[in-house]
Amino acid sequence: MAFDIVVVGAGPAGLCFARSLAGSGLRIALVERQDEAALAAPADDGREIAITHRSRQLLQSLGLWDRIDGEHIGTLREALVLDGRDRDGLIFSPALAGAQQLGWLLSNHAIRRAAFDEVATLPDVQLYAGVKVASVRAAADGAAVALDGGETLRAGLVVAADSRFSETRRAAGIGASMHDFGKTMLVLRMRHEATHAQTAWEWFGEGQTLALLPLHDPHVSSVVLTLPPRQMQALLARDDAALGADMAQRFLHRLGAMEVAGPRCAYPLVGVYAHRFVADRVALLGDAAVGMHPVTAHGFNFGLLGQDALARGLRRALDGSVPFWSPSVLRRYERGHRAATLPLYLATQVLAGLYTDDRPPARVLRKLALGAGARLPPFRRMVVDGLVAANDGGRSRRRRAGA
Numbered sequence: 001m002a003f004d005i006v007v008v009g010a011g012p013a014g015l016c017f018a019r020s021l022a023g024s025g026l027r028i029a030l031v032e033r034q035d036e037a038a039l040a041a042p043a044d045d046g047r048e049i050a051i052t053h054r055s056r057q058l059l060q061s062l063g064l065w066d067r068i069d070g071e072h073i074g075t076l077r078e079a080l081v082l083d084g085r086d087r088d089g090l091i092f093s094p095a096l097a098g099a100q101q102l103g104w105l106l107s108n109h110a111i112r113r114a115a116f117d118e119v120a121t122l123p124d125v126q127l128y129a130g131v132k133v134a135s136v137r138a139a140a141d142g143a144a145v146a147l148d149g150g151e152t153l154r155a156g157l158v159v160a161a162d163s164r165f166s167e168t169r170r171a172a173g174i175g176a177s178m179h180d181f182g183k184t185m186l187v188l189r190m191r192h193e194a195t196h197a198q199t200a201w202e203w204f205g206e207g208q209t210l211a212l213l214p215l216h217d218p219h220v221s222s223v224v225l226t227l228p229p230r231q232m233q234a235l236l237a238r239d240d241a242a243l244g245a246d247m248a249q250r251f252l253h254r255l256g257a258m259e260v261a262g263p264r265c266a267y268p269l270v271g272v273y274a275h276r277f278v279a280d281r282v283a284l285l286g287d288a289a290v291g292m293h294p295v296t297a298h299g300f301n302f303g304l305l306g307q308d309a310l311a312r313g314l315r316r317a318l319d320g321s322v323p324f325w326s327p328s329v330l331r332r333y334e335r336g337h338r339a340a341t342l343p344l345y346l347a348t349q350v351l352a353g354l355y356t357d358d359r360p361p362a363r364v365l366r367k368l369a370l371g372a373g374a375r376l377p378p379f380r381r382m383v384v385d386g387l388v389a390a391n392d393g394g395r396s397r398r399r400r401a402g403a
């Protein structure tokens with residue numbers, strides 16, 4: 001079969017990209033190893049995705065936002081960063097950027113379902129689900145993706161959206177910097193006595209990192225705990241009652257009693273940054289290009305930005321005089337997406353290293369960093385601006401300046 005584009009991976013990034021090209025006239029094959037039933041009703045993977053204002057706009061324009069049930073949307077009003085047993089921490093308030101809230105929290109399975117439902121309506125997208133890729137060939141004269149069943153899909157461009165451990169990236173000969181933090185992250189929905197007040201917590205304790213993400217119900221949050229793998233295994237072996245009591249203790253009972261209210265989902269922490277985002281007839285998207293450590297909550301936000309940039313670039317080419325798969329078109333995407341992601345990727349690696357290291361110098365640095373952040377309102381404003389900035393050309397900042 002011949003297509004214009006073969007997208008490998010129908011995760012959030014691949015699906016959003018296919019949706020972004022709706023009506024462009026490009027014929028797209030979407031190849032996914034999970035079967036169609038799993039895509040149509042994705043399992044709850046425990047991830048609650050913090051969404052920036054810009055990402056919300058993109059999800060609205062793609063038609064996904066309206067497909068997500070209100071119970072899967074939490075309000076992220078402000079964020080609090082705590083160190084050790086300190087009661088006071090660094091507060092990131094939306095007021096610093098003249099906004100009402102920092103962002104939203106959406107359940108990842110709800111995003112995936114909405115994206116699948118949206119793409120299922122598109123006549124130009126053909127889904128190959130429950131299929132394994134046997135080989136990928138991409139060169140200046142074209143690309144071909146051979147499937148395990150024997151069928152070969154020919155295309156002008158192959159897009160790799162098959163996760164941070166992308167096999168398509170490897171098949172295209174593109175390497176990646178990978179950093180294994182040697183830690184496991186547990187995400188777990190929990191019910192707690194006190195209200196979360198729509199505030200996210202990032203809490204750096206000794207030997208552990210905790211986060212609390214406020215969900216729709218004021219007494220339910222997503223708890224995120226990072227531990228060395230062996231300690232995590234021991235924790236996961238406990239029953240629900242013991243796990244609830246353990247978590248309440250870890251949170252120093254600041255939320256009162258806590259009980260398990262969702263599946264236990266554990267993820268190895270590995271940061272990945274591809275050496276290149278494009279090659280002849282190949283482009284990388286989503287985590288296949290940039291696999292962020294979740295501490296700064298930006299993986300999917302970057303995935304959304306990237307797919308939007310690539311889709312816009314291809315549309316511009318269709319309106320112009322160069323083929324959509326031209327090296328110049330792909331290189332422009334690469335330049336833009338690298339500039340948009342590399343600074344935060346590097347900063348996140350440093351931050352994640354600093355906050356998961358309990359040797360005395362790191363503890364001192366942490367205190368200094370939090371203290372400096374508290375004394376330097378411009379720093380906090382910069383962080384908040386990054387979250388609330390929409391594609392409004394910085395209207396929120398101008399509003400504030402004019403206020």
Ligand SMILES: Cc1cc2nc3c(=O)[nH]c(=O)nc-3n(C[C@H](O)[C@H](O)[C@H](O)COP(=O)(O)OP(=O)(O)OC[C@H]3O[C@@H](n4cnc5c(N)ncnc54)[C@H](O)[C@@H]3O)c2cc1C
Pocket residue numbers: 008009010011012013014031032033034047048049050051108131132133161162163164166167168185187267285286287288292294296297298299300301302303
């Ligand atoms: C605990 C946790 C919390 C997170 N929190 C946030 C957050 O708050 N904010 C945020 O922005 N991001 C967050 N992220 C990151 C976000 O979840 C990812 O960036 C996002 O899911 C990546 O989407 P993707 O489509 O690129 O990849 P994936 O979601 O990994 O999807 C890849 C798809 O490709 C398929 N696939 C893989 N290999 C093949 C193959 N060979 N052939 C065919 N199909 C294949 C897979 O089955 C899958 O469907 C978090 C991540 C984790 C782990």
